[in-house]
Amino acid sequence: MPRYGMVIDLNKCNQCGACVTACKLENNVQIVSKENADMGRAMYWMKMLDINYEGSYPEIRPTNIPMLCQQCDEPSCTKVCPVRATYKRDDGIVAQIYPQCIGCRYCMANCPYTAKVFNWLKDEQPVENEKCYNTDVSVRPKGIVEKCTFCIHRLQKAKENAKSEHRKLEEDDYIPACAEVCPSNAIYFGDLDDPKSQVAKLVHDYRKFTLQEELGTKPKVYYLSAKSE
Amino acid sequence: MEINRREFMKLIGGSFAGLAIGGAAGTLMKIPKSMEPVLYTGPRKESWKLTACANCPGGCSLKVRLIDEFPIQAFGNPLSPVNKGGICSIGLASVASLYHPDRLTGPLKNVDGKFVSITYDEAYKILSDKLGKILSKNNQDNIFIIAQTESQLKASIFKKFSDETGIKNLVLDEFHSNSIYPYSLISDKAPDFIDFEKCDYLLNFGSRMTEISDNPLYFTRKIIEHRAKGYKIGVVQPKLNSSVAKTDDWVPLLPISFADFALGIAYILIKDEKYDKNFVGKYFPEFNEYKQFVLDNYYPEKVEELIGVPADKILSIGRDFEKASAPAAYFDESLLYSTNGTKNAMAIIALNALKGFSGYGTLKDDLLKLESEKNPNSKEDVTFARFKERVADNGSIQALLISGSNIVFNSPNQEELKKQISSIPFVASFSSFIDETSVLANLIIPDHDNFERLDLLPGESMGFPTITVQQPIVTPFFNTTDTSDVFISLMKDLKPDVKLTYQNYSDYLKQIAKQLYTNHTGILMDQRKPTAIENGLKKIGWDSSQFSGFDDFWDGFLEAGGWWNPYAAKESFNPKIEFKQKFSKELFTSGNATTSVSKNKLRMNIFRKNFDYKGNMSIYPVLVEQFGSNWTVFYELWAEINPETAQKLSVNDRSKVLLRTTSGNFPAILIYNPSIIPGNLDIPFGLGHTNFGNNCGYNPLAYSDDLFDRKSGKPSFSETIIEIVSVEKQGESSPLAFNNSTDKTKVGNQDRRTYA
Numbered sequence: 001m002p003r004y005g006m007v008i009d010l011n012k013c014n015q016c017g018a019c020v021t022a023c024k025l026e027n028n029v030q031i032v033s034k035e036n037a038d039m040g041r042a043m044y045w046m047k048m049l050d051i052n053y054e055g056s057y058p059e060i061r062p063t064n065i066p067m068l069c070q071q072c073d074e075p076s077c078t079k080v081c082p083v084r085a086t087y088k089r090d091d092g093i094v095a096q097i098y099p100q101c102i103g104c105r106y107c108m109a110n111c112p113y114t115a116k117v118f119n120w121l122k123d124e125q126p127v128e129n130e131k132c133y134n135t136d137v138s139v140r141p142k143g144i145v146e147k148c149t150f151c152i153h154r155l156q157k158a159k160e161n162a163k164s165e166h167r168k169l170e171e172d173d174y175i176p177a178c179a180e181v182c183p184s185n186a187i188y189f190g191d192l193d194d195p196k197s198q199v200a201k202l203v204h205d206y207r208k209f210t211l212q213e214e215l216g217t218k219p220k221v222y223y224l225s226a227k228s229e
Numbered sequence: 230m231e232i233n234r235r236e237f238m239k240l241i242g243g244s245f246a247g248l249a250i251g252g253a254a255g256t257l258m259k260i261p262k263s264m265e266p267v268l269y270t271g272p273r274k275e276s277w278k279l280t281a282c283a284n285c286p287g288g289c290s291l292k293v294r295l296i297d298e299f300p301i302q303a304f305g306n307p308l309s310p311v312n313k314g315g316i317c318s319i320g321l322a323s324v325a326s327l328y329h330p331d332r333l334t335g336p337l338k339n340v341d342g343k344f345v346s347i348t349y350d351e352a353y354k355i356l357s358d359k360l361g362k363i364l365s366k367n368n369q370d371n372i373f374i375i376a377q378t379e380s381q382l383k384a385s386i387f388k389k390f391s392d393e394t395g396i397k398n399l400v401l402d403e404f405h406s407n408s409i410y411p412y413s414l415i416s417d418k419a420p421d422f423i424d425f426e427k428c429d430y431l432l433n434f435g436s437r438m439t440e441i442s443d444n445p446l447y448f449t450r451k452i453i454e455h456r457a458k459g460y461k462i463g464v465v466q467p468k469l470n471s472s473v474a475k476t477d478d479w480v481p482l483l484p485i486s487f488a489d490f491a492l493g494i495a496y497i498l499i500k501d502e503k504y505d506k507n508f509v510g511k512y513f514p515e516f517n518e519y520k521q522f523v524l525d526n527y528y529p530e531k532v533e534e535l536i537g538v539p540a541d542k543i544l545s546i547g548r549d550f551e552k553a554s555a556p557a558a559y560f561d562e563s564l565l566y567s568t569n570g571t572k573n574a575m576a577i578i579a580l581n582a583l584k585g586f587s588g589y590g591t592l593k594d595d596l597l598k599l600e601s602e603k604n605p606n607s608k609e610d611v612t613f614a615r616f617k618e619r620v621a622d623n624g625s626i627q628a629l630l631i632s633g634s635n636i637v638f639n640s641p642n643q644e645e646l647k648k649q650i651s652s653i654p655f656v657a658s659f660s661s662f663i664d665e666t667s668v669l670a671n672l673i674i675p676d677h678d679n680f681e682r683l684d685l686l687p688g689e690s691m692g693f694p695t696i697t698v699q700q701p702i703v704t705p706f707f708n709t710t711d712t713s714d715v716f717i718s719l720m721k722d723l724k725p726d727v728k729l730t731y732q733n734y735s736d737y738l739k740q741i742a743k744q745l746y747t748n749h750t751g752i753l754m755d756q757r758k759p760t761a762i763e764n765g766l767k768k769i770g771w772d773s774s775q776f777s778g779f780d781d782f783w784d785g786f787l788e789a790g791g792w793w794n795p796y797a798a799k800e801s802f803n804p805k806i807e808f809k810q811k812f813s814k815e816l817f818t819s820g821n822a823t824t825s826v827s828k829n830k831l832r833m834n835i836f837r838k839n840f841d842y843k844g845n846m847s848i849y850p851v852l853v854e855q856f857g858s859n860w861t862v863f864y865e866l867w868a869e870i871n872p873e874t875a876q877k878l879s880v881n882d883r884s885k886v887l888l889r890t891t892s893g894n895f896p897a898i899l900i901y902n903p904s905i906i907p908g909n910l911d912i913p914f915g916l917g918h919t920n921f922g923n924n925c926g927y928n929p930l931a932y933s934d935d936l937f938d939r940k941s942g943k944p945s946f947s948e949t950i951i952e953i954v955s956v957e958k959q960g961e962s963s964p965l966a967f968n969n970s971t972d973k974t975k976v977g978n979q980d981r982r983t984y985a
């Protein structure tokens with residue numbers, strides 16, 4: 001059984017934001033109005049954390065981090081869901097079962113990465129975006145929690161394709177939208193337990209770190225950054 | 230046999246059964262509008278097609294996903310050497326424009342301030358009659374054409390039209406031509422590409438290379454590779470944007486001072502005698518005057534005094550540049566957006582000459598012979614500056630044709646410009662939307678959407694030629710017409726003597742593609758780069774990719790989404806540099822950026838983000854929402870300020886402020902950003918539409934002084950003085966009369982269009 005994980009090389013990422021746009025469109029994540037955004041209801045599964053800086057002017061550089069669900073091996077969100085609407089799959093992906101979610105938002109409160117978002121509104125998108133809905137992904141109704149799934153629908157499709165071609169799933173068959181589009185090739189994705197995979201090699205890079213390591217959540221999203229950057 | 234509803238109910242056993250299977254016995258279940266696309270009934274057949282993105286100059290190849298023949302998503306084409314599977318936010322969002330509810334569905338005529346639908350034939354007749362009348366009186370000088378396009382081939386049709394009809398006033402706004410325009414003033418040719426195989430030091434003056442440039446995705450990859458090789462990159466830029474993020478040296482500087490900085494670097498090379506004496510002796514006839522001028526005026530301490538960049542920084546960058554065996558000082562169109570734009574470019578060109586342009590290269594053979602190039606007289610450079618002069622002279626322009634350009638939104642002094650354009654007796658637009666410019670037109674013949682159009686997008690910026698095919702992914706949804714076809718028809722009707730070798734634009738494109746076919750060079754974009762051995766075999770006549778004829782090639786070309794020639798012959802770039810003017814300070818500089826701004830006054834630096842290209846963001850909801858998201862600012866204008874400057878003015882982070890320029894007041898959220906040049910207020914461009922897509926926020930350019938580069942006519946984005954006039958206090962119930970004091974008339978915040 002694979003254990004899916006991601007490595008984001010911050011020394012390559014130039015904060016273009018394409019991963020954020022790709023995620024939003026791939027997963028039919030709601031675009032909210034100004035009023036709702038002002039109430040903190042903007043919905044991003046993948047977001048750029050507010051810009052931070054290292055150094056002082058003029059020797060200063062931004063230290064942006066593309067942030068998504070950290071797909072923890074020890075997720076703190078799944079433990080508090082009273083109805084088991086969020087759980088960790090055998091392949092390591094922390095999933096949401098939308099019809100089961102009762103909207104209590106305990107999982108949101110217990111996620112140290114603020115990776116989860118709540119559907120405050122019923123889905124009413126600008127018509128030009130509705131026409132472009134990804135038909136592989138459900139549109140979530142009002143009142144439930146959602147988050148990055150490592151584009152799990154792509155895994156499903158890749159498995160079906162491989163099966164129809166009578167072959168095993170290969171490394172490049174399944175890749176989330178953010179990793180596919182990144183112009184800097186800064187996002188790597190694959191099976192952390194497959195020693196041949198690029199991610200398995202990269203997690204041994206000296207630049208590696210995970211977010212809030214001290215909490216013991218064991219994220220499967222790793223970042224690479226050399227101090228000099 | 231027909232079964233009506235009553236009989237059917239009987240058959241299924243009455244209403245109980247009906248209710249039991251879902252309540253359809255009474256009325257049909259009403260599906261909420263929002264669920265319609267999800268419950269959509271087609272077989273959901275997925276297919277993929279290739280086209281090119283024309284939303285910026287990059288020309289990336291897109292892999293478009295269709296469900297039941299309708300495009301829903303765009304990704305990067307992994308087999309394209311241009312973007313190699315990558316794609317930017319604009320490209321990702323681009324499909325939505327196809328379905329935008331404000332798209333024009335057919336030609337419109339303005340009748341007493343209201344647009345009414347007319348047929349294409351009616352619209353075309355109005356246009357050709359009008360032009361015919363003006364031309365018959367030999368008044369071609371009273372007609373202007375403003376065309377913004379990222380297609381060199383479409384541009385060549387405009388040029389051909391201008392040549393054949395004698396309408397010389399063609400203002401062509403095409404990024405690539407604009408970028409090389411300064412070379413035409415002092416050199417006999419322009420380089421085709423930065424030779425990254427040789428280049429060991431890159432000094433970028435103001436180009437947003439990885440965001441919006443000649444080839445953003447290629448430059449993104451090359452900058453990573455360049456640094457991995459251990460080579461340095463310096464960037465001279467007024468803002469620490471994502472093109473600067475991954476570079477070694479950032480020189481925060483306003484564009485008005487770029488020439489001073491470039492001359493300061495030249496001083497180091499000349500003083501250290503580390504310039505290419507051979508090259509300057511051969512190709513730079515006025516070198517001695519230039520040298521003396523630089524030595525007299527640009528020693529590091531003097532430059533520090535002029536522009537505020539520390540002398541040791543100038544020295545260290547100068548030394549990096551001189552040490553490099555193949556440095557490239559790079560600029561593109563972005564450089565022109567300053568009163569000093571073209572002069573800056575000249576100083577940078579001269580700096581490159583000192584190192585023999587060794588970081589640049591050029592392709593040996595011209596990729597394509599374009600229609601317009603057959604006529605050498607078509608070179609006359611008409612820029613937006615000429616249009617501004619003429620339009621200000623009331624009554625001197627009788628007709629204006631505008632294609633692809635929203636000049637009103639992209640100009641300062643918008644109210645005046647609107648008045649001037651409105652006073653032109655005949656304005657025809659080819660916009661697909663009503664925008665701030667087309668709303669002023671008498672006639673609109675809407676162009677196709679990018680996903681409905683055929684075009685070829687050539688590129689040379691990678692050191693080998695590429696042509697990406699933009700092709701119809703769907704048949705046009707509405708009664709729209711390719712603007713190139715309108716101009717070809719006009720050429721035929723207005724100048725019947727002109728012998729065109731093509732009937733329409735797609736014919737023309739095929740003729741161009743035939744050149745590729747007959748040359749037998751290059752490969753389609755559906756295969757990996759051939760090895761040197763395969764290429765060697767090809768050179769001596771082994772050709773594995775035989776096509777049975779041109780039609781076969783054309784089909785393959787469309788299917789592959791493009792063509793490229795990885796082994797095109799290159800040569801070093803040796804232009805002749807001639808200033809054609811006596812050296813004087815005026816040749817290079819016209820202003821001084823360190824002009825200290827008095828107390829409370831700041832310099833407005835309008836910056837662009839990689840979500841907007843020349844005002845096109847507002848029709849893409851996903852981009853408008855994301856625009857300020859990394860500051861957690863949504864659908865609102867913000868202004869970034871250095872915290873030290875802010876503290877002197879006693880304004881808090883994230884406070885709502887009212888800003889004032891000589892053109893009016895507008896609100897913004899103040900954001901502390903320690904990377905902002907002290908004394909600057911950096912404000913993003915892209916929001917504040919009044920007639921186009923989402924009209925949230927404000928357009929800072931509308932409040933900008935009417936300053937522009939005299940040569941190119943590009944408006945300055947960073948020379949307006951701005952003040953913070955009031956601050957909304959936290960928790961105060963009545964803020965400082967914000968809504969009342971916002972001068973909305975300045976941006977004409979009228980309701981969105983009405984047309985019948």
Ligand code: SF4
Binds near residue numbers: 012013017020
């Ligand atoms: S797409 Fe890549 S380069 Fe752009 S912000 Fe995301 S990770 Fe960074």
Ligand code: SF4
Binds near residue numbers: 283286445446
């Ligand atoms: S970089 Fe330019 S051409 Fe490429 S996808 Fe983005 S907007 Fe389109």
